[in-house]
Amino acid sequence: MAAVAGRGSFEVAPCVVRSGETVEIVIRPLAEGAAFSPGFKYAVTYTPMEDQGGYSAFGTRHEPAFRVTGGELRITHRFDGEQEHGLFVEELRSSERIPVLDARVYSVDADLYDRRPLKGDLHIHSNRSDGREPPAHVAAACRRIGLDFMAITDHRLYEPSLEAQAAFAAHPVDLAIFPGEEVHPPDNNIHIVNFGGSRSVNAQFTAPGWRQEVDEIARGLTGLPPKLDPYLYASTLWTFRAIHECGGLGIFCHPYWISDRRYHIPGSLADRVFEEQPYDAFELIGGYHRHEAESNALQAARYHEETRRGKRIPVVGVSDAHGCERGELFGWYFTIVFAASPALRDLVAAIKDLWSVAVEALSGAPVQVHGPMRLVKYAHFLLREFFPGHDALCRQEGEAMLALLAGDGSAQDALASLHGRTLELHRRRAAAGCP
Ligand SMILES: [Zn+2]
Ligand SMILES: [Zn+2]
Numbered sequence: 001m002a003a004v005a006g007r008g009s010f011e012v013a014p015c016v017v018r019s020g021e022t023v024e025i026v027i028r029p030l031a032e033g034a035a036f037s038p039g040f041k042y043a044v045t046y047t048p049m050e051d052q053g054g055y056s057a058f059g060t061r062h063e064p065a066f067r068v069t070g071g072e073l074r075i076t077h078r079f080d081g082e083q084e085h086g087l088f089v090e091e092l093r094s095s096e097r098i099p100v101l102d103a104r105v106y107s108v109d110a111d112l113y114d115r116r117p118l119k120g121d122l123h124i125h126s127n128r129s130d131g132r133e134p135p136a137h138v139a140a141a142c143r144r145i146g147l148d149f150m151a152i153t154d155h156r157l158y159e160p161s162l163e164a165q166a167a168f169a170a171h172p173v174d175l176a177i178f179p180g181e182e183v184h185p186p187d188n189n190i191h192i193v194n195f196g197g198s199r200s201v202n203a204q205f206t207a208p209g210w211r212q213e214v215d216e217i218a219r220g221l222t223g224l225p226p227k228l229d230p231y232l233y234a235s236t237l238w239t240f241r242a243i244h245e246c247g248g249l250g251i252f253c254h255p256y257w258i259s260d261r262r263y264h265i266p267g268s269l270a271d272r273v274f275e276e277q278p279y280d281a282f283e284l285i286g287g288y289h290r291h292e293a294e295s296n297a298l299q300a301a302r303y304h305e306e307t308r309r310g311k312r313i314p315v316v317g318v319s320d321a322h323g324c325e326r327g328e329l330f331g332w333y334f335t336i337v338f339a340a341s342p343a344l345r346d347l348v349a350a351i352k353d354l355w356s357v358a359v360e361a362l363s364g365a366p367v368q369v370h371g372p373m374r375l376v377k378y379a380h381f382l383l384r385e386f387f388p389g390h391d392a393l394c395r396q397e398g399e400a401m402l403a404l405l406a407g408d409g410s411a412q413d414a415l416a417s418l419h420g421r422t423l424e425l426h427r428r429r430a431a432a433g434c435p
Contacts, residue, residue, distance in 0.1 A: 008388075009034045012103045013428045015385055019107040022078040025087065027103055028071075035071035041092040042068065042100070044075055050083040079107035082374065084381050106381045112374075115338035115355060116426050117382050118347070120149035122195045122251060122335060123182070123287065123318035128163070129154035132323030136167030136405055141324035143175040144398025145331040146391030148422070149342050151180030153193050158200030171404065171412065172419035174397060176342040182253070183243070185235040189264050190253075192239050192279075193318075196344045197248025204242060214238045228268035236269065240278040249348045251316060252279035254286035256298040274306050281351050282313050284370050285333050285358035287320025296360070300370055314351050315371050317358025332362045336369075336379050359383070386429055393421050 009031035017023045029035045036042065046062045064077040064087070079085050087103040125131030126138045133141070135152045142150040152161040158181040165177045183192045183201045194201050204210055218234035243250035255270045256263055263270075273279065284303050288295050307313055321330035336357050339350035350356060357371035357379045367383055369376045397418045404411035 010101050010103070011389075012105065012385070014430050015105055016113065016430045017079050017105060017107050018113050019082060019109050020078065020080055022076065025075045025077070025103065025105055027073040027075070027089065027101065036068045036073045038068050042066070042073065043090045043092055043097065044073075045088040045090070046077060047086040047088065048081070048083055049085065051081040079105060082108050082112070082378070104381065104385050106378060106385075108378060112338060112378065113430060115340060115350070116342075117379070117386070118148040118337050118339055118342050119387070120147055120335050120337060120347070121319050122151060122180070122249070122316050123153050123193050123253065123283070123320045124150065124330075125154050125320070125322045126152050126160045126164070128157055128160035130322055132326065135160040135164035137402070138324055139164040139168065139175060139177050140398050140401035140405060141330070142398070143173070143394050143401055146387060146394040147175065147334065149176035149178065149347060151178040151195050153180040153182045153195065155182050156184055156202045157181060158202060167405065168401065172415050173401060174419060174422050175401070178344055180248075183239050185239050188232050188235045190232070190236050190269065191264075192236070192243070193251035193253055194243045194246070195249040195251055196348060197243050197246035199246045201239060201242040201246070210238065224272070225268050228266070228272060232266070232269050233272050236273060237278050249280045249351060250278070251281045251283055251318075253283045254288075254295065254299075254320070255302075256295040257286065257288070258292065258295060274302065274311070277311065277313075280314060280348070281316045281356075283318055284315040285317035285360055287318055287329050287333055289328060290362070303370070312354065314354055315356055315358050316351065317360065317370070327363070332360065334359050334361070336382070338375065390422055390425055393418065393425060
């Protein structure tokens with residue numbers, strides 16, 4: 001890409017359009033001195049990234065109609081297909097062409113256009129289990145790094161997630177905070193996240209009766225390999241069923257995590273879970289440290305292998321962070337869900353329906369997105385062109401949430417003034433707004 005005047009100096013709106021529609025794209029200067037002037041001459045060259053059709057011939061320059069008004073440059077063009085498009089703006093000075101901006105626009109079909117890209121972490125810990133900070137701090141820190149939704153999922157504990165919700169329940173906060181827990185069936189190493197469920201599944205292990213139910217499930221199992229203890233698979237099934245009964249999303253966590261010098265669940269159990277798919281979503285990208293990258297590589301390979309075999313696998317990426325201020329894990333991994341809204345039912349339905357991708361964004365490394373190709377391509381665009389502005393707004397809100405927790409009396413006003421700003425940004429992103 002040609003070096004152009006900083007992309008951050010301009011807002012391109014809308015930057016997401018419906019495929020096949022003719023749209024006026026407004027390029028609005030944000031920095032001082034960047035305004036477009038009717039006294040200057042400009043040229044705009046259009047280049048589609050992918051579906052190049054008639055645009056690929058050498059020596060042809062496709063110049064869409066544009067006008068300069070009120071310091072803005074307005075370009076009218078029809079954007080076809082699901083792909084990224086370049087609008088390369090130059091200033092013409094005698095024989096020189098001076099690059100101004102390489103504006104990027106993405107066109108999507110209606111089903112994707114109507115969905116909002118929402119960033120979230122579905123698996124994270126507080127100091128109520130083995131994390132570092134209190135639940136409310138973790139929630140505020142999640143907003144500070146640009147997340148739209150999250151749940152505290154402490155080991156064996158559901159209450160910390162409610163504590164995070166309660167801390168901000170009376171305040172105008174645009175982070176969706178859900179209940180959650182990491183569920184550990186007794187005598188089974190498998191880890192399962194209950195995201196959003198309306199009650200604790202861990203708590204049910206202390207009540208009488210669950211073991212008999214598991215034994216009954218075990219008696220009904222057929223075709224298990226001899227090396228797989230029926231109790232392990234039966235208690236796994238019982239846990240996913242209990243999560244479903246309370247409306248939660250059951251997440252199959254980190255099967256290739258190395259603990260005690262071996263993967264923490266037996267391969268025969270992982271095989272059966274991948275085969276029968278009692279889960280709602282798979283942690284395609286789990287919260288591993290840099291030296292544990294092999295575990296994520298294996299999870300990604302397994303995902304590709306299973307989908308190649310015809311499995312339909314909803315995916316999430318999670319930080320599984322045990323501290324927000326340690327400079328590791330927190331913010332490295334997250335999920336982008338393409339959902340109608342950040343309401344729990346919409347998020348859960350979207351994830352189960354394959355409208356999500358898992359993102360790796362380790363500090364100092366290029367971002368990587370995993371999941372269905374169509375969404376991966378779009379997510380890369382959004383991470384580059386849309387989310388930086390979104391994240392900057394979230395940072396202000398997260399700071400105000402932290403200030404509120406610290407007892408700062410002005411934080412409430414700051415939150416009130418930021419309330420609705422990220423939704424407004426989503427509306428500007430897409431021409432006709434979003435739900
Ligand atoms: Zn775990
Ligand atoms: Zn965990």
